[in-house]
Amino acid sequence: MATSGTDLGFEAELFKAADKLRGNLEPSEYKHVALGLIFLKYISEAFQLHRSKLLQEEYADLEDPEEYLAANVFWVPPEARWEYLQANAKRPRITFSDVNTGREREGDIGSLIDNAMDAIERANAAVLKDVLPKDYGRPQLDKTMLGELIDLFSRVGMHAQGQDSRDLLGRAYEYFISQFAGAEGRRGGEFFTPRSVVQTIVEMLGPQNGRVYDPCCGSGGMFVQSERFIENHQGRRSDIAIYGQERNHTTWKLCKMNLAVRGIDADIKWNNEGSFLNDAFPTLKFDFAMANPPFNISNWWQPQLEGDVRWQFGTPPAGNANFAWLQHIIHHLAPRGTAGVVLANGSMSSQQSGEGEIRKMMIERDVVDCMVALPGQLFYSTQIPACLWFLARDKGANGHRNRKGEFLFIDARNLGHMVDRTRREFSQSDIARITEAYHRWRAKPEAELGEHQDIPGFCRSVTLEEVRKHGHVLTPGRYVGAEDTNDDGISFEQRFGELRNQIQMQFAQSRELEEAVIEALAGVNSGV
Template identity: 30%
Template structure:
């Protein structure tokens, strides 16, 4: 058993027991002897590993703690979150026969060796890399494996060398590395070490012509490969990076297509990639969708098009392409012109999903072989004359040029149908449970009183312009509809939301609340933020009861709009333990609502796509 210093999250407990996180929430609610949190926050508590393991064994939830979980918790206990990458990097290197133990404690190394003996060294390395990526998924934003493979295919089979200048954990570089000399750079030293280990697993380990090397450092400010030219560049750069070096790199020779705007770091990465390409080489970059039409980037987009450098833009499903962040993204495919290249007249625009990645890759291969190819497949791909793109907006958003009809391939529909069936089954497991109550009204307290005694802080955001650059902004639409946060603005003078905050919005259907669990958001106009003291107020309890018991806190105005006066809202006066019991149920309700809303939208989209596909002859009724 791991020492008492090791702690686990609800997600860790779910993995240990082989159940979903909802089951862990149910155990906390139903079993009074479930271990109390020893750290973390109200929305993301941590528990003693020893106490959790003892409880799971006593309750018969597991026969024994899986070895891989013992390994991971010992690794977690060897250092805090800031040093975790160093510990994992050293463990991976040791498993690959590199170096000697310095950071990994002896008990952890013994467990790691046992796991490697049972599963094999390469599998043990993959486990450590994947679990580290999972723990830091919000910060790392790694490229999903399917998209990494797709981008590697787009880079072309003829490339003998490849560079990823922002390689993170090396997922994308490893996908493109086999059979090629691979080069990488990563700002964080620990991540660079982990990327080297992943390259070794991918077979890019030593031969001069097909080896792999990753260096640490800031690619834009201190390029580790200043004189390197390669046949292909693949890159998933950091999005919306405000401090990328604009002031110190103004006259940098890499800006051949124009000085990147200060708030468009992605266009700096595009030109950095092009600077490392040999003539005729291909760069494939994952880009935020907003880079296709931001006004500040028009000049650079225009130059990329006019000189025949931007060759294709491919739209991707948000959650598939960006690791669950739900941000809309595109893939830009660029080719560095050669001295004798004729100026291309068209650009390939396409929309891809997991069901047609191979089809879209084939479209790119066909177009690359014949740049004058005239293709028009509504809803899938079209080759657009460059003269249509270099207008006042220089908008290279694929959906703008692919028609409005939703269509789906036969293979894509089978996958879509399978996913919908899985989600329908999952929805049934998310229906919240409740038992008969006493029917008695609970004693209540106003939020004004909670604010007075310091249990709650209240903020409201006034009206301001959202200019499309900077940090993500939570708006009333996101709170009311549960949509992905795509809007952005500069953070100066704005209220920054913290995980555990409750945000409220008023819509035609009444008051909506949302407990924030992701960091880095700004409070948008017309929203009210409630920040509970987690030792005195459970955020999900607060969100649920504010929504249910606050009709008297909403008032009409002379303009006909409705406003929410947070200080008039009420919640029951309950102990923190009772609050958490209610909070767990409210959390289940919110999860159920979100899944139901997303399932409804997906089902409607599937029905529309199927209707159009039947009408177009792409699909036919079963015989």
Template identity: 30%
Template sequence: MDNKALKKLEADLWESADLLRAGSKLTSNQYCMPVLGLLFLRYAYSRFKLVKKEILKDRPMRRGVVLPVEASDFKEKSAIFLPKEAQYEYLVNLPTNVADANLIGANGQPLNSLGEVVNNAMELVEAQSEQLVGVLPKDYTMFSDELLGELLRIFNNNALDEVGGDIMGRIYEYFLNKFAKNIASDDGVFFTPKPLVKMIVNVLEPTSGVLLDCACGSGGMFVQTGDFVNATGMAANNTMTFYGQEKVEYNAQLCLMNMAVHGLTGVIKSGDEANTFYHDAHNLDGSCDYIMANPPFNVDKVKSESAQAAGRLPFGLPAVNKNKEIGNANYLWISYFYSYLNEHGRAGFVMASSATDSQGRDKDIRQSLVETGHVDVMVSVGNNFFYTKSLPCSLWFFDKGKRSEIQDKILFIDARNYYTVVDRTLNEWTEWQLKNLNAIVWLYRGEVDKYFALLDEYHEVLGSDKPFSEQVHELNERMKALRAEAKKAVEAADKRDKKKVQADYDEKIAELAEILTVAKEANWLYEKFGKGEYTDVLGLCKVADRAEVAEKIFSLTPGAYVGVAPIEDDGVDFEERMAEIHRELLSLQAESNNLMDTISRNMKEMGL
């Protein structure tokens, strides 16, 4: 399944499911977990069928009969065995009136509604997986049989049998993303935007060892790490050990389901014992190879005595008020992330922008951090990267195993002006922009071979070895010609064919625009770093030593070091663009006048 088909499948599934939500009078918060549970069950069934087919290939026979598959066969292949009553096909094909089917649940109870049958299926799945016990949703009786049956049919799409676990995981993440936008009351805390997660994972480059996320939400750090490790040819479950803490049990359930959909196993603790301010739930202080997290920002009223008793504060407590409370817990989190690392560990986390130069005790702790030599990379992120809040943030990276050549240095990247606009309220880094930012880190670390591999990848995707600037120019010219051709073709087409002709050209223009974007990103990178030597770029990046940081009173704000970039010519002809805007305005005015004339005639006909 290509990317275009997958995007359509994601959108179609979401549109169908959300349409039912709108008609059910349920809130997104109520609807989220049950829908994700059904999506999980659908994934488990696809995986079950695939693994069963593999098992039966070499299945021994006894007295001419193939031995039946058993739960242990599936465990050997890291898959969940599904009893018949938990298989998706069974649920979809139940009779309309479930009560008349005389069904009996796993505990011997009669099942009189479809909701009860699906709850029973979830219990049967949990019985097959220790990691999922008490995790899957079992509140399907809040749906009418009609609504639940329709939901089951939506996810019975045959296309879901044709995609692998990675794709199914992407669809699950797509739904998580959509719910995060809708559940504004939760402030989207269970879902860290994927570009930020990928940036953290790409910089840390996890391969093996212990990974802790002590504010794990829905588990995006684990999932992306799994993808990163698997892409290297290793199996994440064999090389990585995942630990998570998540105070909100609802979010921890999402995390465990998310990990299961991606074929990952881990130990996730939730509830009061997982309140990181007061508990090291896994006893991992000083033992982690990797720390990744997006903790809640600016938390107040943390009990200082309890926090101090829980330890993991190598630089002491942040400021304490007269009520013996910590008024801002940002530096508690920062201290924890450093303390959890072993002697060669790396940490990457999201933090409020204000923490890079906050004063008082925060500044003292920050100074102590800088003086360890383990602060590695600091990245400023612009507005609108989160789904429900527009504030900027920063990414912090520690590395206790830094090469001696950069032991005294910190790489600052100001990426506030480097992003792609998704819509009015959301920005992101594309895959190519993530690679470019990562390339700056490679060059800072002296990993020049990775930079050259990326240049080769650009040339391969673009299908040309010409200089990137030349390719951008040629593609721009092709785009101008294609737009002119499209305009003429639409104008010349019969009235009934205009929409189809326009749609065909829109598709061609979109495909060319995608290639042009890749060329522009390649040129952006090559213009700055050419043949693979790191250099400070005004307004973008700078490597500063500890003496420079001390001069700036230990601020870790990238903008304080990189300076301001000169204003670049965006290549737009001002007069030509103003003429286009004028023509668009005249066209809109004409449409408005026609619409007003139509309304006036209709009102006269109605005698108004």
């Protein structure tokens, strides 16, 4: 019987079962095997579901691709349909028609899957050209394992009754990506930003409409969460347009598949050079930008970047791209645009190679809105402490109060909980605490979110003058102070007086004891 996928934790159960089949295959290699089959399973079921609806229509042509494409459903040719693959999953040799040559040939289940991927790409080239993995037929891949994976995924009904099919498959796909990221460690972090970090950025910015941009988009997590935010706030997906760039071709494929299974239309560009050397959207401006760039990369600079129009706050150092990313993103913001960027903690205080001067210029020109210090162990890729920069082109726009010359500092280092030995995660209440503090701070009084209150040890609103006194350093710990753990209504003066009286009494007792000891020693000496 097929699993409905509605039980809590079905993604974890599915991954656990699939991981048992991995054998000696490295997670980085197995990732593409498993994710490609999940994708194939989903689009085949979506196709069959729509086919069933067409059966009820008198004049529908079941084999006309336009009937499916018009409903935003991928056309799946007969040789790529899941039931065909499942029927041949355990056969050692299969004769099939090669979609590239049109000739009959013999192969195994791996060859059949590659042929299916080719067929789907050809039929849906506008979205899937050069996206799907097609190396299942290589001799090194265990074909018994492939057959067992097909059987495993066949038992999961991705289009269960009462469930949004895209969301259900998306959950599985996203969970698999996160687990592979954890297994790959540092390399995994290159394509995956932890969901709770992404959700924090998205909830802070609130992308309801306009253009959304990520210049190093990885597997597309920022975009998925943006779509989810819109749906949770009764918005329409069509109200936002998504743009992204990714220089790793394999990761670009993951992103395209991730968005496709969510039904998200997006313009995701790939090139080898990356956003600095080959900006895919040189003239576009965006309402929201969200990014988790690689931390502290040192091999990014090229001579042709000298004097680039993006370096409006100063030329970033050749040995560290942190302030290149910030300036690239600010350059692409629309006049009322806002951004959230993950960077290493050093970006908040570094004075090396002119970074301090660039940060000072950004502060003085008032594009920094809020800084959030994050706890350690949030990321798969690094143990380097990280922070969130929130930027705003116009701090008096978008229906919020005028915050010009003001900054909000949030110290979230004590939030989060450990999900395993090595990694921490924000809970929903942690995310709400951070985002609500920001929203109250920037809201107009009539928004009825409640008045902003500084909370010692957690958040504080600060003026430009105070930031100047701290040398334009943006570390939240410098500003929020220490948490008051003994707030019992007793004033500092009263508490200090009590402590002074107590220590004076203890000193007096100490002197009495000292005199008693001296007197006792004198008696012993006189008796000798």
